[in-house]
Amino acid sequence: QVQLVESGGGLVQAGGSLRLSCTASSFLFGSWVMGWFRQAPGKGREFVAATNWNDGRTDYEDSVKGRFTISRDNAKNTVYLQINNLKPEDTAVYYCAAAFKRSLSRNMREYDYWGQGTQVTVSS
Secondary structure, three states, X not given: OOOEEEEOOEEEEOOOOEEEEEEEOOOOXXXXXXXXXXXXXXXXXXXXXXXXXXXOOEEEOHHHOOOEEEEEEXXXXXXXXXXXXXXXXXXXXXXXXXXXXXXXOOOHHHOOEEOOOEEEEXXX
């Protein structure tokens, strides 16, 4: 069983930056993909970014490319989401997720473990 704990959310003005963190409770041996999803008020959960835990390959949803960066620190068992130039439409609960698989995925159903989420609110 893997527990994921997110942190780093908050209230920021448009144009600001945040770095979200997600730490796994146990070391991730084998093939894992770590993903970030978000859910805005009244909307469904959507894919944001993913990275392969072993080789660092990444994938981004088109609307966040150039502003969001996913990275990982294997020694700290932590994955990060750097968000720059925040926009009001980025307001959402951001969730970290882990999938025991090799290939990157945008499908939330393929993720096995989820964090509790961290709120990001962007004021205009």
